[in-house]
Amino acid sequence: xxxxxxxxxxxxxxTGSDSKDLDRAxxxxxxxxxxxxxxxxxxxxxxxxxxxxxxxxxxxxxxRNDLPDACPGLNSDALIVTEVFGGxxxxxxxxxxxxxxxxxxxxxxxxxxxxxxxxxxxxxxxATR
Numbered sequence: 767x768x769x770x771x772x773x774x775x776x777x778x779x780x781t782g783s784d785s786k787d788l789d790r791a792x793x794x795x796x797x798x799x800x801x802x803x804x805x806x807x808x809x810x811x812x813x814x815x816x817x818x819x820x821x822x823x824x825x826x827x828x829x830r831n832d833l834p835d836a837c838p839g840l841n842s843d844a845l846i847v848t849e850v851f852g853g854x855x856x857x858x859x860x861x862x863x864x865x866x867x868x869x870x871x872x873x874x875x876x877x878x879x880x881x882x883x884x885x886x887x888x889x890x891x892x893a894t895r
Contacts, residue, residue, distance in 0.1 A: 784816040791821055791828060792884050800880035803856040804829060814842050820878075828884040839863040839873030847872070855881075 791813070804822065809829065812820040817840045822829040833840075840846075844863040848855060857880050863873040 781816065784819075788815045788819065788821075791815070792830070795828060795884040795886055797830070798883040798885060800882045801829075802880060803854040804881050806850050806853050806855055809855070812846055814840055814844065814846075817841065820846075822881070826886060829881045830884055831881050832879045834877055834879050837863070837874070837876035839865065840876065844873070857881075 804824070808824050810823040812822050812831070814820060817836045817838070818833045820831040820833070822831065840863055843866055845866060846861050846863055848861040849859060851859070855878060857878055859878050860875045861878065862875050864870060865873070
């Protein structure tokens with residue numbers, strides 16, 4: 767019940783545009799088992815959805831990271847500066863944002879959540895006769 771309320775609160779913070787962007791990014795994919803860390807060398811720069819969701823690309827796989835708390839200053843135009851230790855991004859690692867053209871003033875520190883893989887659903891094999 768508490769988990770469901772948390773999900774509703776997180777989704778409630780998204781705009782209609784954010785929700786559509788998330789739906790498009792994850793369309794045709796199913797979630798897998800959450801991971802606590804990802805190799806930093808294999809993932810792309812994150813795509814920001816609202817102020818609580820980051821999407822990382824790793825080949826055909828999309829990794830969704832739902833932040834444990836809203837991150838003030840996190841938006842699609844923000845530059846994300848992440849502190850990486852040991853070549854991995856892990857749950858509870860911290861990052862902050864810089865606004866483009868904002869004079870280099872760092873936003874508050876925010877924390878990463880778990881990384882959930884989203885993979886494409888395999889097409890069913892055609893029946894042979």
